Amino acid sequence: MTEQNRKLLASPPADGNRYGFGWHFSTWDDETYPFHVGATPDYRAEIFFMPEHDWGAVLLINKFHELEAVPFLSMMDGIRSILSGAAPSLAEMNHAPQWTLLAVVFLFAALAVLGLIRLKRKTKTNKMVWLSIAVVAAGLAVALIPLFTFSIGVPWRTIGLFAHDIALLIRSWIAILAIYGVGSFFLIFIHQSRRS
Numbered sequence: 275m276t277e278q279n280r281k282l283l284a285s286p287p288a289d290g291n292r293y294g295f296g297w298h299f300s301t302w303d304d305e306t307y308p309f310h311v312g313a314t315p316d317y318r319a320e321i322f323f324m325p326e327h328d329w330g331a332v333l334l335i336n337k338f339h340e341l342e343a344v345p346f347l348s349m350m351d352g353i354r355s356i357l358s359g360a361a362p363s364l365a366e367m368n369h370a371p372q373w374t375l376l377a378v379v380f381l382f383a384a385l386a387v388l389g390l391i392r393l394k395r396k397t398k399t400n401k402m403v404w405l406s407i408a409v410v411a412a413g414l415a416v417a418l419i420p421l422f423t424f425s426i427g428v429p430w431r432t433i434g435l436f437a438h439d440i441a442l443l444i445r446s447w448i449a450i451l452a453i454y455g456v457g458s459f460f461l462i463f464i465h466q467s468r469r470s
Contacts, residue, residue: 284308284325302354309350313338315435320350329357340428340436341371375443382447386411386454393461404462412455415448 286306287294297308302324309322318338323330331353335346345365352362393404422444423430434441 280325284323302351303358313436315438318346320346322350322354324354327357329354331357338436339439340432341440342367372439372443375440375447379443379446379450382450386450386457389454390457390461393458396465401462401466404458408455408458408462411451411458415451415455418444418448418451 283295283297284307285294286292286299286308292299297310299306299308301307305324305326307322307324309320311320312318316336316338318333318335320333321331331350333350333353335349338346345367348363348365352364355362389407419430423433430441433444
């Protein structure tokens with residue numbers, strides 16, 4: 275590769291764009307440099323080079339999760355810090371979203387079981403209240419994935435590939451809501467049949 279081509283490859287695109295010739299461009303310590311990142315559901319790779327310093331690095335990781343992207347990105351910042359003679363500063367892993375969703379799944383499961391037991395034991399039911407709750411539960415079961423993907427701006431396929439634990443927890447949540455909704459409709463129907 276000629277020096278001219280190497281300079282062209284390392285030159286950021288015009289008009290403030292951040293991608294050109296297969297490279298993304300970012301800034302570290304007031305210096306723009308090219309890098310590229312790729313990931314599959316279980317692996318992640320990143321490469322960067324800073325021609326002015328004759329620095330470059332490749333990072334290969336045999337684990338990847340979409341919610342852990344910030345700590346992975348901080349690894350390369352740490353490498354750049356080490357190369358410049360500074361101490362690296364790494365972002366810590368944060369599993370709070372997974373634990374929060376798991377807690378919500380268990381809460382919804384407990385509430386669903388208690389709600390169905392309560393509805394089954396009732397001799398008199400306010401049909402409209404229980405029917406409304408059942409409709410809301412069934413509607414949430416149908417709308418949860420679109421609402422979730424819209425709220426975080428990530429397609430469901432990407433969540434399934436790169437955050438499969440989150441996808442599993444959301445599917446569990448959907449199953450609980452659907453079972454509760456259908457179970458409530460069934461119990462309301464039984465109560466109505468007994469009255470007739």
